Amino acid sequence: MQYSQKVLDHFMKPHNVGKLKNPDGQATEGSPACGDQVSIDIIVNEKTHIIEEIKFQSYGCASNIATGSIITEMAKGKTIEEAKNIGWKEAAEELDGLPPVKMHCSVLAVDTLRNAIKDYELKHGLAEADKFSKEMIVEELKKVIYPQVGEDIVSLKMVKYVGFENGVAIIDVDIPSFDTYRDNVAEEIEEHLEKFPEIKEVKITM
Amino acid sequence: MIYLTNCRTSQPAPEAIEAMLPYLKEKFYFPGNFIKSGTEAKQDLEKFQNVISTSINANSTEIHFTNSGTSANNIAIKGYISANATRGTHIIVSVIDYPDLLANAAFFENSGFSVTYISADRDGFINLEELKDAIQTDTIFFMTTLGNHTTGTIQPLKKIREILDSADHKIAMHVDACEAYGRIPIDVNELGIDLMSISAHKIHGPQGVGALYQRKGIKIGQVNHGVSRIDNHETGGISMASIAGFSKAVELISANFDEYSQKIRDLSNYLLEQIEAKISHTMLNGPRGEKRAPHNINISFDFIEGEAITVMLDFYDIAVATGSACASQGLKANYIMMALGRTHEQSHGSIKFTLSRYNTFEEIDITVEKLAEIVQELRRRSPLYNEEN
Structure with a gap:
């Protein structure tokens, strides 16, 4: 397994590193405990809704830094609608691919960008805060990547059941007991669902 | 290399x-x-x-x-x-x-x-x-x-x-x-x-x-x-x-047992001494002195992640290992670091140097010089670090 030359280029000389003074939108996703965290600041033209300035910071591995660099490059100069539509596979392709085990870095970078845009939209009355529902849990599970193949666990049909009742989210995942990534998948699910204050407890069965 | x-x-x-x-x-x-x-x-x-x-x-x-x-x-x-x-x-x-x-x-x-x-x-x-x-x-x-x-x-x-x-x-x-x-x-x-x-x-x-x-x-x-x-x-x-x-x-x-083991210990001690003198916010993992195998130096660098350090050092043809989850087989934090009461960040930010009699003091100087630059650069990129740290 090795990084593409483009990943290494963006890692060694990343674009748009830093913070912005008085950003219009800001988001920080991931956590140091999980080994990766990304922050994105954006400045958006109020009339055109074009992202005029964008900066990122990353605590993470080489691919985490490279995806932060590429996602900010891709979003710069785009309208917020265009930028929201950048997908994690597209970002990975822009880097000439990522090893499957590193695909979650692209998901994290895209998620952070979308949340920075959301932050801007909320502050400017362009969107309303999402109302929590079971569907949002499923959407969040689409961000959990099975590292063996670099696809999300929902697309891979590994998620057999999603339930939510009285603050308890119940997730049933089909993954063998000997799977190297079993603990990682469980940790990733918990980390992704932590952001919902409505969820008091996550019960994962495997 | x-x-x-x-x-x-x-x-x-x-x-x-x-x-x-x-x-x-x-x-x-x-x-x-x-x-x-x-x-x-x-x-x-x-x-x-x-x-x-x-x-x-x-x-x-x-x-x-x-x-x-x-x-x-x-x-x-x-x-x-x-x-x-x-x-x-x-x-x-x-x-x-x-x-x-x-x-x-x-x-x-x-x-x-x-x-x-x-x-x-x-x-x-x-x-x-x-x-x-x-x-x-x-x-x-x-x-x-x-x-x-x-x-x-x-x-x-x-x-x-x-x-x-x-x-x-x-x-x-x-x-x-x-x-x-x-x-x-x-x-x-x-x-x-x-x-x-x-x-x-x-x-x-x-x-x-x-x-x-x-x-x-x-x-x-x-x-x-x-x-x-x-x-x-x-x-x-x-x-x-x-x-x-x-x-x-x-x-x-x-x-040549005494000569070799002393040389390795001298190199390790020099590496540790140089890192501690030139790079802030570091922590040695494991004991100091005679109760430590002479070839091993394991250090956690705060605010940054180990895989990034190893890949950047590799760019300069310097090979080291890390306890970071990102570099592990199952994407898990190093079980030893966790068992020794380190935080996830300290585990992810740990670098293990294991030396041999074939290493030289000059190699240690080059490693520490590059490492200091890399740590500074990765900290500049890290949302966990600010100048006041």
Whole structure:
């Protein structure tokens, strides 16, 4: 397994590193405990809704830094609608691919960008805060990547059941007991669902 | 390449490679009886056993060559426990031991044996009080890693032996010494070791060969079945060339032990001293001084992640290892760092340097210079770091 030359280029000389003074939108996703965290600041033209300035910071591995660099490059100069539509596979392709085990870095970078845009939209009355529902849990599970193949666990049909009742989210995942990534998948699910204050407890069965 | 990951594998000594060549060319025979090709190989094998046994104050008949250190661990653990299961079914190991030991403990646990996992303190020394309390009437086996592969911690085997001997029945002690052997003196009699695994490729011998020390009188069952070329422990064909290279690597170390181990310790001390002087917000993992294997320096760098450090150092042809989840097989934080009470960040930000006698002070200077630049640059990129830190 090795990084593409483009990943290494963006890692060694990343674009748009830093913070912005008085950003219009800001988001920080991931956590140091999980080994990766990304922050994105954006400045958006109020009339055109074009992202005029964008900066990122990353605590993470080489691919985490490279995806932060590429996602900010891709979003710069785009309208917020265009930028929201950048997908994690597209970002990975822009880097000439990522090893499957590193695909979650692209998901994290895209998620952070979308949340920075959301932050801007909320502050400017362009969107309303999402109302929590079971569907949002499923959407969040689409961000959990099975590292063996670099696809999300929902697309891979590994998620057999999603339930939510009285603050308890119940997730049933089909993954063998000997799977190297079993603990990682469980940790990733918990980390992704932590952001919902409505969820008091996550019960994962495997 | 500045190679600072000798715990993974080490550069074979030129003399060891040279010693292998006759066994790849004209002396390609397996040991045997009655005909010259076999008897000569057998004599050579006994000579090699003697070199290894002398280095640990054992007898040559107590040395069994294996295909690796891991194979030696499996033969020792599975062999001893299976042969002694009628005496008891309780095993003791620590949570910070080498994966070979923990995987075998899990294997026996799944097979109906009971296992006590004892903890370790912040520097990686196993908890001796817990060990005392863990001993039961049916305890038959204790195993540990002499020089911890992550923190370099040297376990106090003499004290451990005394504790094991306080039981009113025999508890065998198996030691994985692959990290420590050739770097610290090991006397199997003084330390009371019953079984011990060592490996050639970590001490400038060839890859694909290890050895098991089995104290006379310690019975182990057969683990590998099939044709016997050397003995019934590692069955099947075994490389005489690799054994010859292993033996030569040990000869070199034995002849220059004090000089080599002092050089490695001086290099390690210099590396640690330079990093602590030139880079802020660092923490040494494992003990300082004589209780640490001389080749190991493990340091956590705050606010940044280890895989990024290793990839950037690799750009400058400097090879090191990290405890970061991002570089691990299962994307998990290093189990030893976590067991020693480190935070996830300290585990993810840890870098392990393992040195050899082939490293130089100049290489250390270059490494620290590049490392200081890299740490500064990655901290500039990190949302966890600000100048006030």
